[in-house]
Amino acid sequence: MNLYRSKLVKKIYLAGLLMASNQVMASDDCQFGGLVNQSDWVERVSLASDDCYKSWFNAPKGTALSLYSESSLKNIVLELDKSIVSYRGEESEAKRIHNLSEFIRAAYYVRYNNRSELGSFSKDFSVMVAHIADRFIGSDNARLLGAEQADAMYSVTLLVDNIRQLPITMDSMLTLLESINPENSQSYEFIWGVNNLFVAMFGHIYLDEFYEDLLLHPEYLERLENFVHDNLWLMGTEAEMLLHHAVREIGRLLVSDKEAINQSVVRFLKKVMRDHGLDGEQRKLWVAAAEMLLHYEPEIAESLDIPNQKIVLEQNLFVHRYQCEGPAVIRSQNLTKEQEVEACEKLREAENEFHSLVKSGQVPVEDDYNSELEVVVWKDKSSYSTFSHFLFGNSTNNGGQYLEGDPTKADNTARFLAYRTDSDTLSILNLEHEYVHYLDGRFNLYGDFRQTMAKGNIVWWLEGFAEYAHYKDKNQGAIRVIGKDNYSLSEVLATSYDDDANRVYRWGYLAVRFLFEKHPTEIEQLLGYARKGEYSTWSKEVQRLGSDYDQEFTLWIKSLANDKGQEPESEERPNSDKITEMSLNSSATYSAKKYQEHLFYIDVPDRVTEFKVSIKGDGDADLYASYDRVAHYFDYETADYKVGASNEAIIFEPQDDGFVVPGRYYFSLTGRDSFHKVIVSSVAEIEAVEDSSQNYPTVLENGQTEIITVDGVYYVGLYVDEPGTVNVSVKPVDDKHGNIDLYIGLDAWASKENFDIPAYDILDYKYVNFEASKPGYVYFTFDSVADSRKFELTISH
Template identity: 50%
Template sequence: MKHNQRLFVPKKLVTALLLAGVSSTAAAQCEYQDLIQSPDIIADISDAEQSCFRSWYNAPEEAAQGLYSEASLQQIQRALATEVTHYRGEDAQAKRIANLSEFVRAAYFARYATQDKHGYYSEAMSQSLAQLSDQFLRSPFARDLGRDQVDAMSGMSLMVDSVKQLPLAMDSMLDMLGSFDRESAQNLQYVDGLNNLFRAMSGHVSRSAFYDDMARHPEYLTRLKTFVDQNQWALGTDAEFLVYNAVRESGRLLATRNDTLREQVLAMMEQTLQQHQIGTPGERLWLAAAEMILFYAPERGAELHLAEGKTQLEQRLLPNRYTCHGPAIIRSQNLSDQQAQKACDVLEAKEADFHDVVNSGAVPVADDHNDQVEVVVWPSNDAYVTYSNFLFGNSTDNGGQYLEGTPSDPNNTARFLAYRYDSGDDLAILNLEHEYVHYLDGRFNLYGGFGDTLSHGNMVWWLEGFAEYMHYKKGYQAAIDLASDANYSLSDVFATDYNHDVNRIYRWGYLAVRFMIENHPADVDRLLQLGRSGEYQSWAEEVKRLGPQYDSEFATWLTTLSSEEPGTDHGDDNNDNGDQSDDAMPSFGMNHSAHFSADQYEEQQFYIDIPDGVTSFTVTTRGDGDSDLYASYQKVAHYYDYQVSEYGSGSDEVITFTPQSNGFIAPGRYYFSLTARESFSDVEVISQVETSSPAKAEDDLTPLLLTNGQAVNLDINETRYAGLYVDRPAVVRVWLSSVGEKDGEVDLYVGRQSWASTEDFDLASQHAGSNEYVEMTVEQPGYVHFTLDAQHPGG
């Protein structure tokens, strides 16, 4: 994993297994294709099952002129208004409100992607929907803690961000935040619904109207500070992310150009730094405040010596350092020397295998000074998500990440970040081998940095697929299960980029790499020669030629994998080195079903590997007899030793794994035991996984620090920030242009003293397309602030 950025602190891993049980039902007639033919669309949406939601978000482009037209959505708005007006907290009412608001969010999501061609919803429509959210949140029933009621509250509060009208509901959302207490904190779904305020604040970061409203209402910031001060008890609990985000998103208001608001925010951040020191229970609040000051007010950060504090925090958190015989240096918080040496052994064995597979001769590519790599091992997912981005700049909505840096710089530090999924004697480091292969691939196969390798496309299949192949070789059952569906041609897989779903990126990438290595090694050697010399345009051209040439052969080859015997690695993507007793346990694919039978007291065991980027994960059982389903995360489950279950009489059960507050299911291995309380002859197990988030792709809102004379590559979905420090009077020139096959409408806004928005700026370049240029004279040292605004996502 090499990219993306988190916005919110997820819950601890233990809370990733929060469940809700429901009885299974027949397939609902609520898919998008059903709705466009429905005689009663309001009823069908209101009664829809969650399994239909994915189709709403993935509606075709023509939906903009049909089901998702403004006239059509007005029907939904009127129905939602009726439900909100009559809401009394009843389960059926809550479900209808949750479903109707989900449909609205899906419509806004789908229309956003096609707005260049079909336009977008009117301001009046968006305001009317936000006013409905405000009306709902002011109802006393909005605070009910039942499952359906929480779904309704969460949906209506999240809709505020979808329609981008937070000022109309800010007051009521702050009132809802005030309902957080020790009782409601036990319901993490409710807490996550309250967290939608901070999602919305982050989502409005480039909107001047939001800052203007905050400036008109200084009491809003006061209420946020009071919330933080009154809820110190939540620190150290699974709900502490809500307090953390209150500080973090308040601090993000430093992006404002309103001096009064900016000074108010700085005062709050500095008070937080004083109240919560490094090494105290409130350390994470210090981190949240420091992070925002360093990002959006670096001059004040220098005055407060926050860089020194950051170094102090790193030294406190990662006191252990162990040097391997090879290039790896293991840094950790809780690994013993024996465990660190075991990690070294794993990496050294993988490096020997790597050189054998790619015939590198152990000769690095030219101009590569990454002769060492730091392996930073966090003690848990919670620590990884909380600290790693702040200290090292990696994204944390994943199972680990390699940061190559600039290999040609002799002072560069190559580093990959990982975390442990168990604190016992086993090593238990998630994706250790996968991330190390990224390091080896960059040092011995691919000239230049990460941005160089992606510059002409047709590369992601190799980057992620090769790392998966080097870990699994044969027997990657989760990928083999996908092969039977034959969803993609080889040409399709070769064209994969990081905007595609995780199955296509990792598992289909693995299949493509394995096919090429096993069947066309000469072509692989030729590609690697191009990679080692940095000829990435030629790489892309060669890959485009090879795809059609081998499409038919690849399709035939896929059919040979279904009966393949596992190799020495049994699909253990997440247990690189632990001693799990599951060698004979079958893998169960994502979005897969199978039938089981068992005698009384017998158990059928299987596991499901969940990769990065999964937003929804449920496992359902239905059938005869009386079976019970038990689950554990990263450890084998039994009926007598499990972490979660929804067992009851009969065989109809559902385990729903709740996403972390960043919207993603914790990646890793989930073990299941299907146990016969009474014998059963036909129980079907169904896994349902969604790998695309029902929201626009989120930008990394961390300002990117530019270096004079050096180009950088970045994707923009909506808004990105960049800053350039000018140390003397000078003329500053900035070019912005599309790279590779991507293109989009991107405008450039400049702020001399503070961050610009699309409505409030000192200088702008707003030409058609994504080729922009600005030139300006800077008369005194300081930062120049750049805001990049994408009219069309993905540029």
């Protein structure tokens, strides 16, 4: 995912190398912007609070010139080394290691996301970091189970993936994995810290050095295999994912072209499948092995009869089948007969409302043979995540998915996959939404999904109509986005699946609702085109609708936002004495008696890439959550609970666009037994928002021309990826006559007093060339002697 799609040139924060007197940055906090001018910035990082992390990871790309340059970051690395050497397991020491590791991770994260422009850290630098990390991972202190201590271990082990130096730490990380036991397997942080071995293995699958090291150390693969065989007791526990991930990442080594490795991997996967079969909980391991063979060695998979075994597994999992009075056939793991009837009734109501809305006459589009729909209902999210991709090929980082297939083929099977959020009630997530996708494809949209998407300008309808058909005028989640990132109708109608979830679903809903309520004949006309497959005409007409109704749409959404009568009758709106607000990246402490619950909510803005809410403390507390409706321990959408513990976390996965669905998330912290001190923490990472302040330097790409206005001191950086000649062209584009001085630094920001190459008195056109002897940044400082000047600047190498 490209976090910097909007521009190639951005303004960036200045750093220790940049000592311009006109900077005005906060100096009393650990936010990235507050660090750049501080002489004690390393200590500020060491003592930071968690809520500063997001600013580190979201720092603009030009930080490669400043705190995230190798020369500056080395100070953090050395401080981390010193902290690890002196570490005795105290909470404050662990927090220091955690902070320093996160800062280094953030530097690598920013560099990686902009590697084509900024380059990468040198191998020598990454190797140095890896040896320091290895010293910690290999120590007994890495196994400490306090919350801060486990957080430190998690951060250091995850750092290994960032720096891509797993060969250096592999032995230590395997030893840490082998230390898993009934006690530490209860620690959420410890489990995920140990799991970072598999995160790093996945990150190294295309690196030759990783496979060369495995050839030098065949015992590594043996130890991984032994871990799986020796720790089957983990099945059914919170830590069973370590076994799944071990099998999958061993299997993924088949990417290698090393025959010795591949033979060992295939032998291991075959053994897993022999030992664990299709019955019981351990079939999850069979699936992990079979999926890797199907993907990387299909001929071997065929010889092992895996395709037929998939059919057997599917039959074993879905023991219930119920034909609704209509196209839907419900296949489920554990729905009761009453729940099947209830689900069919919901689908029947949705179908009747659909036909009434679009006036289809219940006549399918031509060449559509999807007369039957298979509704596959998993018993829970865990089963959906474990089996659904293997059996049906859908992605599982979502709340369900509709797979249309090719409707022009008579033997095609249309199906949608969904999962239950509660075993006692029906609670099938997105049931009506996904069913509308099926109806839309059969009665409104000619052809398959690919044909529908070919001419553009249709995503707003696909998702917006599914939302509108379900919610009608009761979609408060959509109403709440008005006023945040308002879009014109033209912009909404041009939405693609690359846009964020708010724009796709909520603004899509608003556009569809607007047209249904204000211009229903336009809807009828559009559907006429879609039913005949005239998507080029659809696209042109949609663009016309945008230009015709932009102004009306803007007024309509304003009136909608101000209309107090739109609250849905069924939605509970808590009073202030019943529920409290909690901010992102904050924490709060609670106590409670047995069965007492504390209710709170968190508003998640747009462009959040990670969102986690966790609890830790004494007693026995459980955490429950729902999206856009109040959560209780008896009524919720998702939960994480452990009997006898208060150490849980709920992670909200990003959608296909890479972002967590924005909106209001409700939580219930409930005492299964009493607790006296439980800390609730929310952690989120938000995509960087670029800063446009003129006090920040500009990063240019090779050969790029930029118009710059020099008023005082102006800074420009260029990354040179190899030694060679650098050419600088400066051409005035205004009619002023003030001189500009240019100072060039090869290793640091230049100034009037300290520079490598000067270019005084730029009055008219100026051309400068010089040699850069090594890869890295070249630093250009412009200083206006008198009035401000505007120049056309081009730098190439």
